[in-house]
Amino acid sequence: MLNCEAQVITNTPLTASVFSLTLRLPFAPDSQVTPGQFYMLKVSGNIGLDPLLRRPISVCAFDPLTQTLRFVIRRVGRGTTILEQLRPGDPLEVFGPLGHGFPYPEEPNTHALLIGGGVGIPPLLYLAQELSNAGVQVTALLGFRSEKEVFLLDEFSRWGTVEIATDDGSLGACGNVCDLLENHLTNSHWSIAYACGPLPMLQRLEVLLGQDQRPVYVSLEKRMACGIGACTACTCKRQHPEPENRSSLVCTDGPVFRLGEVELDV
Secondary structure, eight states, X not given: OEEEEEEEEEEEESSSSEEEEEEEOSSOXXXXXXXXXXXXXXXXXXXXXXXXXXXXXXXXXXXTTTTEEEEEEEOOSXXXXXXXXXXXXXXXXXXXXXXXXXXXXXXXXXXXXXXXXXXXXXXXXXXXHHHHHTTOEEEEEEEESSGGGOOSHHXXXXXXXXXXXXXXSSSSEESOHHHHHHTTXXXXXXXXXXXXXXXXXXXXXXXXXXXXXXXXXXXXXXXXXXXXXXXXXXXXXXXXXXXXXXXXXXXXXXXXXXXXXXXXXX
């Protein structure tokens, strides 16, 4: 785990509100960064303590040879606006990798289904790359609001089959990503599924796959202050709690959970 100052290598817009930020670390992490893990980024930098809290951002790509991390981020407020304004050469404090990422399939020759919506899509790109390199067949189902908001499509295509849905039908199927998923419910070829996206998407996914016997893993998003479990701001309820273990923390027990492990009301 690193708590250090990284250097901005590139900061490239992907859509009107989504950008790709690549950082170089001063030295390699002690262990491999797992898809689904995240870093806490200090957005205030040298401008004081406003904003005070770091922002948790999932890893989109990691290259241990070049010691680079990539994050794909949507501008939604003051913190992410500051990140969007960073330029090559600028310093940025990072803390991580944190949390538990997506578990890899235990069996070889596996077919994995990746289900992503909006800014839940970037960590799935890193997962698609790692799975494909391990010989896993990958099918990615990706949902966006419109064609203007589509990003990373070409990069996903390098690692497997891609299906697209847009809310307005401007690209791919008309509808959301769970509409694409319904076409795969009776498909016996996939053996494991991974999902990351907005809460309503995950809640519908639980309805569709909650009774499926195949393993399904979901990555949750929740506001957090520390990323290490000290503040307990990201508590979520377990679906089947034991007396001594009634809740989990998204930052340390997750952000990836097996579907059905925690209540999807975070």
